[in-house]
Amino acid sequence: MEANRIKFSKDILKVDPEPEAERICQFIREMTFGRFKRKGAAIGLSGGIDSAVVGELCVRALGKERVVGLLLPEKESNPLSLEYGLKQAEKMGIQTIQEDITEYLMPLRVYEKRDRIIRQLFPEFDDSHRFHVTLPQNLLEQDRLNYHSITIEDRAGKRQVRRLSGKEWLEISACQNVKQRLRMIRLYYHAEKNNYLVAGTTNKTEAEQGFFVKFGDGGVDIEPIAHLYKTQVYRLADGLGVIREIIDRPPSPDTYSLPVSDKEFYFCIDYGLLDLLLYAYENNVPRNDISKALNLDEQQIDRVFRDFKAKEQATWHLRAIAPSL
Amino acid sequence: MNDVETVKAFIVDNFLFGESKELEEDTSFLETGIVDSTGILELVAFIEETFGIRMADDELIPENLDSISNVVNYLQRKARTGS
Numbered sequence: 001m002e003a004n005r006i007k008f009s010k011d012i013l014k015v016d017p018e019p020e021a022e023r024i025c026q027f028i029r030e031m032t033f034g035r036f037k038r039k040g041a042a043i044g045l046s047g048g049i050d051s052a053v054v055g056e057l058c059v060r061a062l063g064k065e066r067v068v069g070l071l072l073p074e075k076e077s078n079p080l081s082l083e084y085g086l087k088q089a090e091k092m093g094i095q096t097i098q099e100d101i102t103e104y105l106m107p108l109r110v111y112e113k114r115d116r117i118i119r120q121l122f123p124e125f126d127d128s129h130r131f132h133v134t135l136p137q138n139l140l141e142q143d144r145l146n147y148h149s150i151t152i153e154d155r156a157g158k159r160q161v162r163r164l165s166g167k168e169w170l171e172i173s174a175c176q177n178v179k180q181r182l183r184m185i186r187l188y189y190h191a192e193k194n195n196y197l198v199a200g201t202t203n204k205t206e207a208e209q210g211f212f213v214k215f216g217d218g219g220v221d222i223e224p225i226a227h228l229y230k231t232q233v234y235r236l237a238d239g240l241g242v243i244r245e246i247i248d249r250p251p252s253p254d255t256y257s258l259p260v261s262d263k264e265f266y267f268c269i270d271y272g273l274l275d276l277l278l279y280a281y282e283n284n285v286p287r288n289d290i291s292k293a294l295n296l297d298e299q300q301i302d303r304v305f306r307d308f309k310a311k312e313q314a315t316w317h318l319r320a321i322a323p324s325l
Numbered sequence: 326m327n328d329v330e331t332v333k334a335f336i337v338d339n340f341l342f343g344e345s346k347e348l349e350e351d352t353s354f355l356e357t358g359i360v361d362s363t364g365i366l367e368l369v370a371f372i373e374e375t376f377g378i379r380m381a382d383d384e385l386i387p388e389n390l391d392s393i394s395n396v397v398n399y400l401q402r403k404a405r406t407g408s
Contacts, residue, residue, distance in 0.1 A: 136382070142386070143386050143387050143388065144385065144386050144387075145355075145362065145365050145385045145386060145387060145390060145391075146362040146365075147362070147365070147366055147369075147382070147385050148366075149382075163382055164366070165366055165367075165369075165370050166363045166364070166365075166366030166367040166369075166370065167367075167370075169363065169366065170363060306355070310355055310361065310362060313358045313361065314361040314362060314363075
């Protein structure tokens, strides 16, 4: 209700990068040295914008000698993720540890179990194929429900698409989530042996809509950017000196062998519009004000808000402490 | 059982765990949070198996799936068109 007093516009999420960065740095220092009594911070560098920004903030807050960057690719990661992660770490001047987590995933038979599900749909699916999972992208255009589709691509670039059943999606998702959970285990291993804390890289857009893995990338000690929408993270990135390759790269979960964007996989609209609508949704901005500022009709706004509510309801437990009596 | 009873029994058994008090024929599954997006896909699988039809991607819309009435109306439309 309070936000109704502020005029809603496309500029509503503008942040002044320098004071905001300083505020976060103070938080990181207070948490690391004051509350947690740790010597530094460990960060998983994914080659994406969020971890690059958190890395820069930790370096500024704690000093580069107190920050360690973990690079944890697996055999299906986009090679650019490692390349950009290393380049960002080198630019920051921090110590890096590189581990290919494929060797941890293989004994858990994660790939094998997941591929067995995929082969039930596409018997020809093998190591020569790549795949990803997407949601329908027409969120603004028509009333529809979210369902997951799997796309496989062969070496010649030929693609096939099938809708997944609920059971198939849950099994594939459970396998994929092991990747983030293993990264969490490796992050804590390296953090604890150095008496460091683990700095998380989830932003507000992801946190509110449940776009992270419980006890995976959500398993951290502090969340320095969880109060910032994704577009605000981009605004900080420039001033902090994040490398251009990362700023220009389309955001991706990078857990599927066939590249897929965050929009295609989860959000269904671009971050620029998504963040403004999420702000409006959370702050009960009147439909009329949203419509005028964003040039959307009320039906389009309602469709997006229904999607927000569905994701919020389905993922409440990711944000909650485990309930108990 | 008629179609309404069949769909209601599935929803009650799978999503309300036997508790049917809050479920009317026009109760929105999504608005009330009775069924989430994964649950909707379970409902689709149930409809396809029970009624022997294939739901196309463009039929996965609230108008066809978001309440007992919507599902039954969809089934009736499908029976009429025979597709």
